[in-house]
Amino acid sequence: MERNELIVCRDVSLGYEGQSVLTHLNLTIQAGDYLCVVGDNGSGKSTLLRGLLGLLAPQSGEIWRAEELRRGAVGYLPQQTRAQRDFPATVFEVVLSGCLNRPGTRFFYSAAQKSEALMNMGKLGILELKDQCYRDLSGGQQQRVLLSRALCAASRLLILDEPITGLDPAAAQDLYKTLSYLNEKEGMAVVMVTHDLKSALRGARTVLHIGRSSLFSGTVADYLASPQGRRFREAEQ
């Protein structure tokens, strides 16, 4: 196995309670990749993410995950839940909770963990919000907080589930810029599920399209030339 492969799916089928949502999927995610997962509602995009994260065992086939990912070193940005919107916690408390997967966290966070959390908050420009309450922030700010938390958990792979839901266009653009920055400057692999094809494809290098009957996987240019991609281009015009 090559060293820079993070996740390899071989002929994987995923699903719940005997029903398969995705079948015969082959996918390799390497260090530094920027993969955009698109597809219709209910086509199994979130199921795929659960599989990649190791939360859902494949029904058949194999999902190989690099050693560091198995120890939990993956940054995940889940869809926000209703309960989170009025959660009383400071930004610092939320970001710090990303450091919990380090061994040796007992009663208190170590100074190193605290400074790492502060560094990641600085990277996303939310340092001045440190003591503010999470529920008082705007949607874009909340997403930045959750992204900082994800950065604390992982150094090589970020997995994002529809990160721009509920963001205004400016905040969404900011988020894409940040992701491109992390991908290009810090070598962070990014896997993102999204509906917002147009902007997402500007940053992404590869695309996985999950259709009801067909799968497409390849570069952005190939995707736009493919039948699935052409449908999207026509919709744009």
Added chain:
Amino acid sequence: MNLLQMFSYPFMQRALIAGVLVSLCAALLGVSLVLKRYSMIGDGLSHVSFGALAVAVALGITPLYFSIPVVILAAFWLLRMAGRPHWNSDAAVAAMSASALALGILVISRTTGMTTDVDNYMFGSVLAMSPTDVGLSVALCAAVLVLFLRYYHKLFAVTFDESFSRATGLRVDRYNTLLAILTALTIVLGMRMMGAMLISSLVIFPALTAMRLFNSFRGVVICAAVTAVVCFCAGLTISFAFSTPVGATVVVADLVLFLLSCAASALRRR
């Protein structure tokens, strides 16, 4: 002096010790339960506890030995249901409370009938705490405090975001199970003093009050603990002074503080 006289009665000393400890546990667990949208679980469990108590009395078993395992099982089941996407967990809790209550009432009507004992189960009695109960409350409270402090950061992470915690390798189910068991124990112990109909307010009110006043999780936890203890002491004193039922008085004290905190946060937002 009225207050000193109050604590010259052994049953009042027991009620104070057990009540303060149970309120403290309920408040700490309540912060997590309320934030996870599991507030109804406390209510459901108290009804199950009432049903179990009625069955235990009918069978001639010591109530605690029977109701503790039954309520723990019910708590497990409810948390499982809450985690399933295809289940309406609201409906599951409501169905379970009503069924357990109905079962309890049926058993009572065929055996002892509606005696003062039954009334005490429903609405609580200050005389209910035996020395054994006080011992159990001390043990429970120690367990809750130790586990809460030991796993404070993990409980925060699991409460705030289960999916993220799972993805980063925390054993979320283990913490949910722990929460369920401790909640079940707290409710069974507190129920006979506070009453099956009223005990769930000990879980919910302190957390709600604290959430109005504080912006950090730590602040909310500390404030909820203090609120719970203060309200219980106030409720117990008033109940002694005016001969009102202790459970209802404590709940009203909690309600008053909650309304004050709403007013305070409304004023602050102006």
